[in-house]
Amino acid sequence: MMCLWANAGMVILISMSFTAVFAASADEWTKRSIYQIVTDRFALGNGSSPSCDTSEKKYCGGNWQGIISKLDYIQSMGFDAIWISPVVENIDGAMSGDKAYHGYWTQNINSLNANFGLADDLISLSSALHDRGMYLMVDIVVNHQPQTFDYSLLQPFGGADCFHSECFISDYNNQTNVEQCWLGYSGLPLLDLDTENSTTVNIMYNWIKNLVSDYGIDGLRVDTVKHVRKDFWPEFASSAGVYTVGEVLTGEVGYAAPYTEGLDSILDYPTYFAVQKAFINGVSGDMATIAEIFTEAQKQYNHGAFYVGSFVENHDNPRIQSTVSDQSIVKNVITWPFINDGIPILYYGQEQGYQGGNDPANREALWLSGFDENKPLLAQIKNLNAARKQAISYNPSFLNNPVTFIPQASASSTLAISKPPLLALLTNGGSSSTESWSIPSSAGLYNANETLVDVLTCDTVITGSDGSLSVTTSQGLPKVLMPAKSLSATGSLCSTEAERSSGANRIDHQ
CATH class of the missing domain: 2.60.40.1180 (Golgi alpha-mannosidase II)
Structure with a gap:
């Protein structure tokens, strides 16, 4: 079967006259502070607080209207941008007993995930953010789709030839193996999109252009970037026309740096690992490692470290407090993203002191916290955001001078x-x-x-x-x-x- 643009049964994103996106450049994003949300686990639009067992890996009910209802909570901490889970339609059934509540198992890139709401709800979220002077970042997946054994379900791709032949990644020192073999395993296979195929490439470039314009998206977090050939990314980023920050999972600055040429920048995983090593190990950790790694990032990344996403927690890694109970250490770790050259990113629940370990335990329902605004970490985060904004206002060179x-x-x-x-x-x-x-x-x-x-x-x-x-x-x-x-x-x-x-x-x- 040839890789054709499959139109049958396909839901096309409706082009509409929409409010212009706020930012088309990384420079505008450097002034921002980002709050990361797992949409299904943040808030429900009806204000309810259902039980949510993370071990079950199922939908708990969070949606885009729920995010709208809690924008006061987010903004009161000083955040002026949010990063939300992938918005496209995911497989409806279970894979190995798990549901696609996280948004990373794409079925149709040209349709939205009905579990999170309708098109009007996503547009309303974008509009509500823009009315507050806030930005919307959406997570996207280019590299893979779940194997359903019915290729006709994976719209708009027309068949098996749109994907690389089956082979699971076995050698992370072999870049071809990393880029053209599959993530997952036999029980949970993730088909690897053939981004050497010109038809597939054109589909993806057109899709991202339409997604951004149709829903007023201001920036993109790009999943599994190192699993796609590097020369795919420049035109993809150009088609998007907004800030792009990619996930390149590595602790090596030299490996990560080339990806800052194709996209605006990356999530700063090398420094993340250095921070974890220095603090999680307590007094046996070496703080000097942070300075060494970050200085290398400043030297090797395109645009230095000014465009990177700086973080200490996210949905893929254990929360700090799953291994560290000493609140002084926790407060030190949380400070890091707000005082370096990068764009601060805070993972939802960090402000509430959540303690989830490895996925799925680190994807807790935030509504179970009652959105308590009296937590000490929340107060610290509010002060850190305020300090960074005051520094930007006071010193015109703040965003351009390296630490x-x-x-x-x-x-x-x-x-x-x-x-x-x-x-x-x-x-x-x-x-x-x-x-x-x-x-x-x-x-x-x-x-x-x-x-x-x-x-x-x-x-x-x-x-x-x-x-x-x-x-x-x-x-x-x-x-x-x-x-x-x-x-x-x-x-x-x-x-x-x-x-x-x-x-x-x-x-x-x-």
Whole structure:
């Protein structure tokens, strides 16, 4: 059977006059902070809170109307963009007893997943976000579709020739094997789309152009990018016309870097693994590894690390608190995405202290938390978002100047990260530790006797007569310092300290 564009029974996305997307460039996205949502597990439009056993791997009822109903909750934490699960129609039956509640088992790319709502509901979500000045990122899958043994169901592809011949990936050191063999296993096979086939390629380029325009999508998270040939991606990204960030699952900067040429950027997995190693191992972890890996990313990624998605939890990896109970370490880890060069991404439930382990345990229903806004991690996240936005507003070069790491005597247990006007001081020592940092005057960060505010607590420290800084923290808590003069006396972030220094001179931005 030839790979033909199958029209029979196909549901075409309706072209419509729709509000223009907000952002067509990565530069616009660098100003944003993203809240990642597994649509089925976030909220129901009718406000109900059904039971949801993650081990059953079935639909629990979350939908696009549910997300709309909780935009106040998301925005109140300071997020101005959301990333939602894939929106296209998935297989309706079970595969190995599991349902496609996650959205990654595509059946028809030209139809929507009715479990999440109708076309009008997705359009309403996009419109509701845009009315608030927020962006919509949608997760997409190009690489694979589930094997249903009835190729006519996998629309709009016409037959087996649209897919690579059956072979499961056996050698991740062989790139051809990675790109042309299948993910999954015999009990759960995922057909690998033949992206060397020109018909298939044209289908995908046209599809993504229409999906973005029809539903007012502002950005795309692209699944399993390394399983598709690299030269497929530039035209795909051009067809989309919006920011594209790809999943390249690797801890090696050198392997990941070439994918930042075809797409706008990638999720920064190499640094993620370094962060996990440094913090999850506690005092036996080496904080210096974070600086080493991230510095390599800055050097090798196209556009440095400014366009990457920076994260410490997601739907594919265990939550921090599945292995770490020390809340001081948790607070340090959560701080990382908000104080480096990348675009911060927070996985839903992290703010509520969720503790799910490996998939599917890490895909808990958020409605079971009651959307409690009094949680300590939620308060910290709100402050981190506010601090980043204030830094962007105060320093016009904030988004373009790379972070630097200031060497510390205790390199294995402390990290000092400078991105003026932010100075983040992190430690993996835990709640029983007392840690110290020293910022020499030669770093050139501060004036003599300058007041700095820890935006996580609103406590203050003062630099020495030569502009140097010495800071000690108890209970292993992180600090994010900003000059008091960089804060707004009318804002929500440590405004009292800002008012006290309202007469101070602002930093020179020349």
